Amino acid sequence: MFSEEHQLADLLNQFNTTADTGQNRLVYSEQWLHNQKTLILLGQKYGAKATVDDYGNVSLEFPGQEATLPIATGSHMDTVRQGGRYDGLYGVIGGFCAIQKVYQQGSLPKKPLRLISFSEEEGSRFPAAFTGSKHYTGQQQQVAALVDETGITFAQARENAIKQLQAMPDVRRQRAPLPANFTELHIEQGPRLSQAHQSIGLVTGIVAQNRYNVTVHGQANHAGTTPMAQRQDAIATASRLMASLYDLVDKSSNSLTFTIGEIRVSPNVSNVIAESCTFTIDCREESDERLATFLSAMNKVIKQFDNVTIEQTLHVPATLLSQALRKQNAEIATQMKFPFRELFSGAGHDSQIMSTVVPTTMIFVPSKSGISHAPAEYTKMSDLLIGVALLTASLSAQANEA
Amino acid sequence: MFSEEHQLADLLNQFNTTADTGQNRLVYSEQWLHNQKTLILLGQKYGAKATVDDYGNVSLEFPGQEATLPIATGSHMDTVRQGGRYDGLYGVIGGFCAIQKVYQQGSLPKKPLRLISFSEEEGSRFPAAFTGSKHYTGQQQQVAALVDETGITFAQARENAIKQLQAMPDVRRQRAPLPANFTELHIEQGPRLSQAHQSIGLVTGIVAQNRYNVTVHGQANHAGTTPMAQRQDAIATASRLMASLYDLVDKSSNSLTFTIGEIRVSPNVSNVIAESCTFTIDCREESDERLATFLSAMNKVIKQFDNVTIEQTLHVPATLLSQALRKQNAEIATQMKFPFRELFSGAGHDSQIMSTVVPTTMIFVPSKSGISHAPAEYTKMSDLLIGVALLTASLSAQANEA
Structure with missing residues (x-):
C-alpha cells in the first residue's frame, strides 16, 4: 500500500x-x-x-x-x-x-x-x-x-x-x-x-430539502418608555415561534433535520424594541411525503402567530x-x-x-x-x-x- | 404667544x-x-x-x-x-x-x-x-x-x-x-x-435598570448531516430560553419593562447549526426591590438551561x-x-x-x-x-x- x-x-x-x-x-x-x-x-x-x-x-x-x-x-x-x-x-x-x-x-x-x-x-x-x-x-x-x-x-x-x-x-x-x-x-x-x-x-x-426566510414584523420603540402592553416586539414573537417549531420537530420523524441557522434583527440595538426579526429554516427529509407532512404542520404553527410572513427560498425533491x-x-x-x-x-x-x-x-x-x-x-x-x-x-x- | x-x-x-x-x-x-x-x-x-x-x-x-x-x-x-x-x-x-x-x-x-x-x-x-x-x-x-x-x-x-x-x-x-x-x-x-x-x-x-448579555453555547455543524439527537443547537436553546423569559415577564409587575433588542449568532449561516447565540436583556423597574425580585426569578429560569452564560453589563439603581x-x-x-x-x-x-x-x-x-x-x-x-x-x-x- x-x-x-x-x-x-x-x-x-x-x-x-x-x-x-x-x-x-x-x-x-x-x-x-x-x-x-x-x-x-x-x-x-x-x-x-x-x-x-x-x-x-x-x-x-x-x-x-x-x-x-x-x-x-x-x-x-x-x-x-x-x-x-x-x-x-x-x-x-x-x-x-x-x-x-x-x-x-x-x-x-x-x-x-x-x-x-x-x-x-x-x-x-x-x-x-x-x-x-x-x-x-x-x-x-x-x-x-x-x-x-x-x-x-x-x-x-x-x-x-x-x-x-x-x-x-x-x-x-x-x-x-x-x-x-x-x-x-x-x-x-x-x-x-x-x-x-x-x-x-x-x-x-x-434528502429532499426546503428552505425559508420567516420574518416577524414588529414596531421599533424605546425599550424604557414603551409599556409592555403596547409593544409589538418582533423578538418576543419570533422566540415563541421558533420554540414552537423546535417543539414540533421533537415530535416528527427520525429522518427529519430542522435547522434555524441564521437570525437577523433590525435595528438590533439592546435598548430598542425590535422592528423585525428574520430567521431561516433549513428542513430536510429522506422522503418527499414525510417532508410535505412536516411542512404542512409547520405552516399551521406559523399561522397561529400574527404579523409573520414566510418566503420559500429553496425546494429540492428527494x-x-x-x-x-x-x-x-x-x-x-x-x-x-x-x-x-x-x-x-x-x-x-x-x-x-x-x-x-x-x-x-x-x-x-x-x-x-x-x-x-x-x-x-x-x-x-x-x-x-x-x-x-x-x-x-x-x-x-x-x-x-x- | x-x-x-x-x-x-x-x-x-x-x-x-x-x-x-x-x-x-x-x-x-x-x-x-x-x-x-x-x-x-x-x-x-x-x-x-x-x-x-x-x-x-x-x-x-x-x-x-x-x-x-x-x-x-x-x-x-x-x-x-x-x-x-x-x-x-x-x-x-x-x-x-x-x-x-x-x-x-x-x-x-x-x-x-x-x-x-x-x-x-x-x-x-x-x-x-x-x-x-x-x-x-x-x-x-x-x-x-x-x-x-x-x-x-x-x-x-x-x-x-x-x-x-x-x-x-x-x-x-x-x-x-x-x-x-x-x-x-x-x-x-x-x-x-x-x-x-x-x-x-x-x-x-x-427607573432602575440592569442590562445583560446572555450567551448560549452550541456546536457548529452541518445542517443536513448531523442527526437531531446529536446536535447542540445554540438557537434551539436560545429561542426556548427567550420564550421562557417573555412568559415570566407576562406574570410580573406592570411597571417592569423587559426588552431583548439584540441577537448575534455565530456563524449565522442558514445551513450551519449555530455555534453560539448571544442576546441582550434590558430590564427596568420603578422599584429597586421589584427589579431584584424579577432578576432573581429570571436567573432561576436561565439556570434551568444548559450551556448558558450571563454577563451583567449595566446596573443603575432607581x-x-x-x-x-x-x-x-x-x-x-x-x-x-x-x-x-x-x-x-x-x-x-x-x-x-x-x-x-x-x-x-x-x-x-x-x-x-x-x-x-x-x-x-x-x-x-x-x-x-x-x-x-x-x-x-x-x-x-x-x-x-x-
Whole structure:
C-alpha cells in the first residue's frame, strides 16, 4: 500500500494549501484556477484528453478499447470559505488515483474512463449552487448577473478564469458529451460511519430539502418608555415561534433535520424594541411525503402567530440514486471485506444533478466526528485508501462489462 | 404667544439640520461643536457669562440681585445616530427661552439663573453615557481610551473640540461650581402623556435598570448531516430560553419593562447549526426591590438551561427626584390650568446624575405616538410652549424665593 498512500497524500497536499484559515478555493479564484490547470496537466501527462466547458468544468478522458460512452467519476473543485481538505477534492484526486490503478492492472479497459472536476457545487462565492454540474447536464441557469461580496459578477469572474483554462495547449473547448454513468467518491460530512466504525457508505439517495426566510414584523420603540402592553416586539414573537417549531420537530420523524441557522434583527440595538426579526429554516427529509407532512404542520404553527410572513427560498425533491450501481458496489465491498452500510445523504451533491440524466451512485468515507465545512474536517488515510480501492474495483468492473 | 412661538421655532430650526437622516449630533462632532459655539454666542449676546469645562459642558450664567448659588436648567446637546429634533435640545433651547422670559418680566430675579448644555448623554459615539453630567458633578470616569467606530479615542475627539470652545472670547475654562438645584425640561419619549391628552408630566423618579448579555453555547455543524439527537443547537436553546423569559415577564409587575433588542449568532449561516447565540436583556423597574425580585426569578429560569452564560453589563439603581420641586411645579401647573400627571421616567436622563448632588426635578412634554430616537420624533408646538411656560414660572418662583 505504500506507493498508493504516497500518491494520494502527495496529490492532496499539492492541491490544498497549508493556511490556518483552511481551504478557500472559491469558484474562479486564483487557487481554484491553479488547481484546475494543475489537474489538466496531470491528466494530459497520463494520456487523457482534456475538455473545458464554458463554466470551467474539466473532463479528462482516458482511452478504452471500444469507442463507447465513458464510465465517469469525479466531484467538485471548489470549497466553502474556510473549508476542509477533503470535501470535493477527495472525489477528484481519489478518482484520478482509482483510474490510474485501473490502467496499472494491465490491459486497456473496454470502455473509456472519464474524470470530472466540476467547477462549483458549494454556492459559497455567488448565491447559486451546483452551477458546474447543472451546466454539465445542460440545465439553463440565470446566474450571469449574480455578484460576489466584492461586487464582481459571475459572468466577469467566469470569463477571466475560463479564458485561461481554454487557452491551455490541447484543451478542447466544449461541453463534454454525457458519460454512460457517474460514480462520486466523497466524505460523508456526518458522524454515522465514524460512529459505527464503518469505512464505506453506499448512498441510497439524497434528502429532499426546503428552505425559508420567516420574518416577524414588529414596531421599533424605546425599550424604557414603551409599556409592555403596547409593544409589538418582533423578538418576543419570533422566540415563541421558533420554540414552537423546535417543539414540533421533537415530535416528527427520525429522518427529519430542522435547522434555524441564521437570525437577523433590525435595528438590533439592546435598548430598542425590535422592528423585525428574520430567521431561516433549513428542513430536510429522506422522503418527499414525510417532508410535505412536516411542512404542512409547520405552516399551521406559523399561522397561529400574527404579523409573520414566510418566503420559500429553496425546494429540492428527494433524489434516489441508481439501485443497480449501488448493488454492484455492495457486492464488491462484501468481496473486499470492507465494512459498509447503505445510507441517505443529508447534504446535497453533484450526484443529485447528474442522476437526472445518467445512472449515478456515490461512495462515502467517514468524517471524523462528522465535522465538515471547517479546517478540522478529517478522514484517516486508511479510510481514504479503502474508498479509492472500492472505486478502483467499481470502475474496473463497470468499464469491462459488456 | 406669537413671538414666543417664533423664537422657540426659530432656535430649534437653527440648532437642527434638515437632513432626511435626522439629527446626528454625536458628541465632539462638527455639528455638535457648531451648536455649542452658537449657544455660547447667543448667551453672551443676552448678558450671560459662559463657562466651558474639560468635557465641553457649557454653562451660561445670567445675573441675579444676590450673589447666591444659581437656579439651573438645561439638558444635553448630543443626539443618538439618526435622532430626533427634540431629545436633549428642547431642554437647552426651551431653557434659554424660559430664562429670557424671566428677565422680560421686569426686575432682575433675586438669584442668578444658569443654563447648562451638557456635552453628552446618549452614549452613541463612545460606549459610555452621561459623560457630560458625570463630569459636571465631579465623578471620576475611565473614558479617555474608549474608541468610536472610526478608531478615534474619546481623549482625541474631546481635546480637538474643547480647544476650540475654550479659545472663544470671554469664555471661562473651568468646571462650573454646582448650582443650587436643577430642573430639566425634556420630551417624554413614551406614549403616556399623548395617549392621556396631557401636556405636562412631572417626573417622580427614573427607573432602575440592569442590562445583560446572555450567551448560549452550541456546536457548529452541518445542517443536513448531523442527526437531531446529536446536535447542540445554540438557537434551539436560545429561542426556548427567550420564550421562557417573555412568559415570566407576562406574570410580573406592570411597571417592569423587559426588552431583548439584540441577537448575534455565530456563524449565522442558514445551513450551519449555530455555534453560539448571544442576546441582550434590558430590564427596568420603578422599584429597586421589584427589579431584584424579577432578576432573581429570571436567573432561576436561565439556570434551568444548559450551556448558558450571563454577563451583567449595566446596573443603575432607581432614582427618586426632588419631591419639593415636583410639588412646587404641580402647584404652578394647577394654577396655570395645564393638564398634567406625575409619572416615572423609563428612560435615563442627566437628571439622575444631577440628583446625586443637588435637588433635581424634570418636566416632560408629550411625544407623538411615543416615538423617540428617530427622525419621526415630534411634539406639537402648543405642548412645547406649555412646557416652556411652566419652566418659566418655575424658574421665576425658585429664583425669587427667600
